[in-house]
Amino acid sequence: MSQPAATAIIADDEEPMRDMLRKRLSEVWPELTIVAEAANGIEAIALAGKHQPDIVFLDIRMPGLSGIEAARMLFNRCHIVFITAYDQYAIEAFEQGALDYLLKPVNADRLKLACGRLQTRLGKQPNNIEKQLSQLIRQTTGKPDREYLHxxxxxxxxxxxxxxxxxxxxxxxxxxxxxxxxxxxxxxxxxxxxxxxxxxxxxxxxxxxxxxxxxxxxxxxxxxxxxxxxxxxxxxxxxxxxxxxxxxxxxxxx
Missing domain, CATH: 2.40.50.1020 (LytTr DNA-binding domain)
Structure with missing residues (x-):
């Protein structure tokens, strides 16, 4: 019995970037189903709750709620791939393999590599990337990651x-x-x-x-x-x- 097609959400505040990523994903991973698109982090979280996707592609800089902040609420529910035009965003944190990243403009070969990594993780529990996200928040905002009420x-x-x-x-x-x-x-x-x-x-x-x-x-x-x-x-x-x-x-x- 074949496995159901993987599903994903694309979140980017620029519609042309969403269109480009959707097109390139269809080329390198035609079986992947894009179930929804979001223009900001708030929409991404709401749509993830509705569709329960396997993967969310998150732009880092979005209005209302950044991709990093959205990822903190989604990391244990789906696999995360960040998309950014800013390579200063703590790329070394991504290299540890718990999550992935794509630099804008998205390169087809790099996207193919990211999709290959994602395919090996499907069906597995998303890795706990809380520490990495905390590090990213500190580095991108300059603010300490304080302990909040849980x-x-x-x-x-x-x-x-x-x-x-x-x-x-x-x-x-x-x-x-x-x-x-x-x-x-x-x-x-x-x-x-x-x-x-x-x-x-x-x-x-x-x-x-x-x-x-x-x-x-x-x-x-x-x-x-x-x-x-x-x-x-x-x-x-x-x-x-x-x-x-x-x-x-x-x-x-x-």
Whole structure:
């Protein structure tokens, strides 16, 4: 029985670059199916959640959320290939083999080599590249990679529940408490939204409203209602979340 065709997403804020990469991929790896294209990191994360691709080709410099920041949310879900016009971006980190990179303009021979590497990894768990991504963030931003909150403690009845931040869809302020929404349901914690905003990774959670923090890779889409307000729809959750006027820059392409 033949294996199903590999799937991929291309994320680049320049449409001609997406077109060129799609064309060259069809030449060197015709069996690869491009299931979606994204113009920024936010779209890439949302589309990856929808399509569950084997591979994501990520431009490093994109508006809203960079390719490196997006990769940090995707690395354990698919294989990552960076695309960059800037060879100063810590190329030695890629050479370790946990992930790959392509320099713009993409060379056909180099693309063929990258695709060959990817084909040998298909069906295997993507390598843990957290340390490499941390190194890349330090080198490309000049900022130290600080330790952020990864677990939230919630009192549920007589027991203490530990909730991983990866399970959380969003936080919402509720007077002296904060509501924590996961796929399993909602719990209350005795920590303010202001405290959480300071302790959570700003690349993973965005404050879209003074009363709401949402996990970026839980965002399915952003739309406008009849009053012109931006509204966030979270995956597998029926209620839409309002984006305050002061935070519309987070979704600047809307």
């Amino acid at each position: 677990w939230v403690q919630a009192q549920v009845g007589n027991s203490l529940r530990m909730i991983s931040t990866r399970e959380i869809l969003f936080f919402r302020a509720d007077e002296k408490y904060t509501r924590v929404q996961t796929l399993q349901g909602e719990v209350l914690i005795r920590k303010t939204l202001k405290e959480l905003a300071e302790e959570l990774d700003p690349n993973e959670f965005w404050r879209i409203h003074r009363s709401t923090l949402v996990r970026v890779d839980a965002i399915a889409e952003v739309t406008r209602d009849l009053r012109g307000r931006q509204m966030v729809r979270v995956r597998n959750f029926p209620e839409e979340l309002e984006v305050s006027r002061g935070n519309t820059h987070l979704f600047q392409q809307m």
